[in-house]
Amino acid sequence: MLTIAQRKTLAFIRRYMKRRGYAPSLTEIAEGIGISSKGTSHRYVQALAKAGEIRLLEGRKRGIELVDKKELSKFTLPLLGTIAAGQPIKAIANQERLDLNDYLIGPNRYALQVKGDAMIGIGILDGDLVIIEHSNTADNNAIVVALIDDQEATLKRLRHLKSGRIKLIAENPDIPPMIYAAARVKIQGVLVCQLRRYC
Amino acid sequence: MLTIAQRKTLAFIRRYMKRRGYAPSLTEIAEGIGISSKGTSHRYVQALAKAGEIRLLEGRKRGIELVDKKELSKFTLPLLGTIAAGQPIKAIANQERLDLNDYLIGPNRYALQVKGDAMIGIGILDGDLVIIEHSNTADNNAIVVALIDDQEATLKRLRHLKSGRIKLIAENPDIPPMIYAAARVKIQGVLVCQLRRYC
DNA sequence: ATTTACAGTTCTCCAAATGTTCTGTACCCT
DNA sequence: AGGGTACAGAACATTTGGAGAACTGTAAAT
Numbered sequence: 001m002l003t004i005a006q007r008k009t010l011a012f013i014r015r016y017m018k019r020r021g022y023a024p025s026l027t028e029i030a031e032g033i034g035i036s037s038k039g040t041s042h043r044y045v046q047a048l049a050k051a052g053e054i055r056l057l058e059g060r061k062r063g064i065e066l067v068d069k070k071e072l073s074k075f076t077l078p079l080l081g082t083i084a085a086g087q088p089i090k091a092i093a094n095q096e097r098l099d100l101n102d103y104l105i106g107p108n109r110y111a112l113q114v115k116g117d118a119m120i121g122i123g124i125l126d127g128d129l130v131i132i133e134h135s136n137t138a139d140n141n142a143i144v145v146a147l148i149d150d151q152e153a154t155l156k157r158l159r160h161l162k163s164g165r166i167k168l169i170a171e172n173p174d175i176p177p178m179i180y181a182a183a184r185v186k187i188q189g190v191l192v193c194q195l196r197r198y199c
Numbered sequence: 200m201l202t203i204a205q206r207k208t209l210a211f212i213r214r215y216m217k218r219r220g221y222a223p224s225l226t227e228i229a230e231g232i233g234i235s236s237k238g239t240s241h242r243y244v245q246a247l248a249k250a251g252e253i254r255l256l257e258g259r260k261r262g263i264e265l266v267d268k269k270e271l272s273k274f275t276l277p278l279l280g281t282i283a284a285g286q287p288i289k290a291i292a293n294q295e296r297l298d299l300n301d302y303l304i305g306p307n308r309y310a311l312q313v314k315g316d317a318m319i320g321i322g323i324l325d326g327d328l329v330i331i332e333h334s335n336t337a338d339n340n341a342i343v344v345a346l347i348d349d350q351e352a353t354l355k356r357l358r359h360l361k362s363g364r365i366k367l368i369a370e371n372p373d374i375p376p377m378i379y380a381a382a383r384v385k386i387q388g389v390l391v392c393q394l395r396r397y398c
Numbered sequence: 399a400t401t402t403a404c405a406g407t408t409c410t411c412c413a414a415a416t417g418t419t420c421t422g423t424a425c426c427c428t
Numbered sequence: 429a430g431g432g433t434a435c436a437g438a439a440c441a442t443t444t445g446g447a448g449a450a451c452t453g454t455a456a457a458t
Contacts, residue, residue: 005434022203025416037436042418057200061416061443065200075274075300077310077330083344083354084314098310098328100303101274103396107251107266111276111297115283123322123395129297131276133398143397145282155282195394196322197302198342199332204445224405236447241407243445260405260454 002051008033009044010053013064023064075101104193108134112145112155119143119155121171128196130155132189143191149184155191201250207232208243209252212263222263274300303392307333311344311354318342318354320370327395329354331388342390348383354390 002010012032016024026038026045035041045064049056057063079098114128122143124130138144144158146168156168166185169177201209211231215223225237225244234240244263247253256262278297313327321342323329337343343357345367355367365384368376 022201022206026418027416035435037434038417039419039437040435043434059417059442060200061202063200063417075304077304077308079310079312079328082312082314083329083352084317100299103394104299105274105276108249109276111278113278113281115281118283120322123319123324123327125322128322130282153282191397193394193396195302195392197392198390202444225407226405234446237406238408238448239446245407258406258453262406 002048002053005033006044006047006051009041010048013045013048013054014066017064017066023062025062075099075105104131104195106133106192109192110134110189114155118170118172118175121173124155124171124194125196128194130191131193131195133192134189136187138187138190145188145191147186147188148180150186153188158187201247201252204232205243205246205250208240209247212244212247212253213265216263216265222261224261274298274304303330303394305332305391308391309333309388313354317369317371317374320372323354323370323393324395327393329390330392330394332391333388335386337386337389344387344390346385346387347379349385352387357386 009029012029013024016028016032024032026041029041029045030036030038033041033044045054045056048054052067055065055067057065076099109131111129111131114124114130115126117126132145138158140158140160142158143155145153145155146158147153148168154168154170156170159167159169161167161179164182165179166182167177167179168185208228211228212223215227215231223231225240228240228244229235229237232240232243244253244255248255251266252268254264254266256264275296275298308330310328310330313323313325313329315325331344337357339357339359341357342354344352344354345357346352347367353367353369355369358366358368360366360378363381364378365381366376366378367384
């Protein structure tokens, strides 16, 4: 339940965002609700986030998002808990919901269907769908879609070698890793998620 | 979430393209939003691309395309094609979209997180999420959540034996299959889909 | 084919705006 | 007096906004 001051804060944030299209700063919130300390408005904003009325984008200026109560039920599934061999399902407290939306969807993402067993060692099988986020760079050890000599595109684990060359590793003991000069390899995207349908 | 400057940049690009029919250059963008460094406008444009507001046509001058936001907000992803070791991405004709909604979501479905390696043989690893559709029956050979003696819940492959008994098979050579009298096994749900996040 | 102007990319540096955390003060209540 | 709440304001860390130089790549003109 919100206090009067928190309610006032929320109302101000809503008004501000509606009018200007972006979130107010803490100083503006303080002004807007008639106090002079942004330390205090900070407290209210934190309380609103905890109450689930807004969402805070960590480490960003004006990083407030309104939570749309309608949207909440759309692409979510109840996350019941964990299952292991030999043990009952262990329920997770207060029935979390899993938001598949931010799990899977995003700008610059696309799906590919995997052919072949090159990545079988990490459980990516023939026919699986992988979701790729478009990017020209990738962290060491990430799994990437790499284009070699502008010809072949493959899904492999990436490793930057100290020599500056690039090692592409298939997670399959039958397929040896390959090493290429950096110029021959273009990264097209990074593996974000994998999914497989059973029915 | 866009910053104020990014928003301003996007608005300018939209205005410019509407009026002139083609995209502005970085210098024009800088002028248009009232700054003098095209290095800076470059940063904003990159940020907009990452946020999915625009698309950049690589290696082309004035290569900015506006992205239609309507498509993006749905629960779909472009399905580009297939990827295999040693071959280019094979595009699927006219860019199908993959609707994850009917892939994943449904009434009576819930998610569980898998613990342990019991199903490693078919690529279900520790930590993966599985989506289960609630059901008291299952086809032969389906993978199910089964409750044994009202005690243990496990994820196993189901096989109805001619004897009327039920065989539960872990897809792991280290774990032998178990056979139970039908009365001891209750099916709680059927594995519909599996997904794993990599980042 | 070469030159040239335009456009995009990368980099470094700096300043201002903003979020976060703390400490201190005032007021109200029992 | 003690505890709680509301608020102010300082101090600090981080993000955002911006300038400009140097470089690479593209496309058009010669």
